[in-house]
Amino acid sequence: MAIIPDKTAFQNSLADLAVVTYQAGESVIADGSKTGRLLILKKGTVAIEKEGTEIAKVTEPGAVFGELSLLLDQPHTADVRALETSQFERGRASRTKSDRGALYCQDAGPPARCRQSRSYST
Numbered sequence: 001m002a003i004i005p006d007k008t009a010f011q012n013s014l015a016d017l018a019v020v021t022y023q024a025g026e027s028v029i030a031d032g033s034k035t036g037r038l039l040i041l042k043k044g045t046v047a048i049e050k051e052g053t054e055i056a057k058v059t060e061p062g063a064v065f066g067e068l069s070l071l072l073d074q075p076h077t078a079d080v081r082a083l084e085t086s087q088f089e090r091g092r093a094s095r096t097k098s099d100r101g102a103l104y105c106q107d108a109g110p111p112a113r114c115r116q117s118r119s120y121s122t
Helices: 007-015 067-072 093-105 111-115
Strands: 018-022 027-029 037-043 046-050 053-058 079-082 086-092
Touching: 037 067
Parallel strands: none
Antiparallel strands: 018 086, 027 079, 037 086, 046 053, 046 079
């Protein structure tokens, strides 16, 4: 059984997501906040920080942020800050609630690969 039964429909639903832009230095996600949103990097560069220490720099389009907070209904666990003008496709809990697993696994294969997808737990 496929993780995403109708891959085309799922990809079309991503095209409907709003695009948001953050400028260099702006906070994208704050540690401890609950935004109820999932962000997919379209272009740009962001830093993931924990307690003031940069733990990753992300430039890859398609990288996902905020999925664990959304899936588990828990606060974000790291800060995400734009290092340059960065654009994200934005999903909200109300829009993605019925298809959360598909958004998390996006275009991945078996469940083990989902955990290794380009997602950054924030």
